Amino acid sequence: MTEEVEIILSELDDEELVQQMHDDLYDGLQEEIVESVEILLSRQWTPYDVLTKALVEGMTIVGIDFRDGILFVPEVLMAANAMKSGMVVLRPLLAETGAPKVGKAVIGTVKGDIHDIGKNLVSMMWEGAGFEVIDIGINNPVENYLAAIEEHKPDILGMSALLTTTMPYMKIVVDTLVEKGIRDDYIVLVGGAPLNEAFSQSVGADAYCRDAAVAVETAKLLIAQKQQKAQIA
Ligand code: B1M
Numbered sequence: 001m002t003e004e005v006e007i008i009l010s011e012l013d014d015e016e017l018v019q020q021m022h023d024d025l026y027d028g029l030q031e032e033i034v035e036s037v038e039i040l041l042s043r044q045w046t047p048y049d050v051l052t053k054a055l056v057e058g059m060t061i062v063g064i065d066f067r068d069g070i071l072f073v074p075e076v077l078m079a080a081n082a083m084k085s086g087m088v089v090l091r092p093l094l095a096e097t098g099a100p101k102v103g104k105a106v107i108g109t110v111k112g113d114i115h116d117i118g119k120n121l122v123s124m125m126w127e128g129a130g131f132e133v134i135d136i137g138i139n140n141p142v143e144n145y146l147a148a149i150e151e152h153k154p155d156i157l158g159m160s161a162l163l164t165t166t167m168p169y170m171k172i173v174v175d176t177l178v179e180k181g182i183r184d185d186y187i188v189l190v191g192g193a194p195l196n197e198a199f200s201q202s203v204g205a206d207a208y209c210r211d212a213a214v215a216v217e218t219a220k221l222l223i224a225q226k227q228q229k230a231q232i233a
Pocket residue numbers: 056059060062063064066067068073074076077080107112113114115116117118119121122157158159160161162163164165189190191192193194209210211212213215
């Protein structure tokens with residue numbers, strides 16, 4: 001008979017703890033993930049490093065095994081929920097910059113698509129970089145985007161799609177903005193694992209953001225360019 005050894009998370013060194021977090025994420029263990037996130041933060045890890053090195057890397061492993069048919073939807077959902085619990089701890093820390101607001105963004109996952117982990121990361125990173133972010137959630141028809149931009153008057157409209165079947169919906173949103181004559185009022189940024197730069201151009205977006213860090217850089221850059229143009233005009 002094999003004896004189960006209880007792991008004391010706080011006794012693991014950083015490398016072992018991150019490895020354990022990847023395993024705990026894989027097993028969907030929310031409490032353990034929250035505890036480990038707190039331990040790393042108490043060891044002076046930056047919230048960004050905890051997010052990218054422990055949580056995002058762990059979720060990448062889950063993604064690979066989902067693709068390969070080793071994990072199925074219920075397990076992936078549990079992993080996603082564990083990741084979200086960790087993000088609850090990190091969110092206020094990433095947002096805590098005290099910097100003046102550099103711009104406003106509306107972001108949402110497109111119609112037919114309920115993936116939101118990547119979008120939530122982008123929201124958090126934007127908030128952390130000093131943006132005011134209005135997150136309209138998942139499964140958004142064009143009407144939701146229109147209502148949100150009408151209400152909040154953002155600089156940026158961000159769209160996320162994780163499925164090859166839902167990514168074309170981004171074109172419907174951009175085309176609707178064009179039809180209404182308001183396309184140029186917004187910087188349109190798109191992202192999600194199946195997208196690329198060529199796709200972004202084909203739907204008429206301003207830029208494709210490979211990941212949350214790129215989403216921050218791109219948003220800052222395009223807002224600065226827009227402000228420069230406005231000054232010249
Ligand atoms: Co889904 N799923 N899923 N899934 N799922 C994928 C996307 C898939 C690639 C898995 C696979 O087969 N390998 C595959 C899509 C295949 C395809 O279209 N080619 C797939 C499938 C098929 C499905 C279902 C159809 C499965 C089924 O029911 N048979 C179903 C669809 C449901 C629907 O949406 N209608 C489904 C369901 C689910 C769950 C509900 C179980 C769960 C989602 C839970 C949730 O989000 N709350 C889930 C998950 C978790 C995944 C994987 C495993 C992980 C996605 C993720 O969170 N990645 C995914 C496999 C994978 O991508 N490796 C998969 C981590 C996240 C940090 O990365 O989302 O890429 P990502 O975001 C990045 C960048 O892309 C970028 O920045 C983020 C941070 O760096 N980014 C943006 C994203 N959005 C952005 C927006 C921006 C800017 C940057 O705006 C400016």
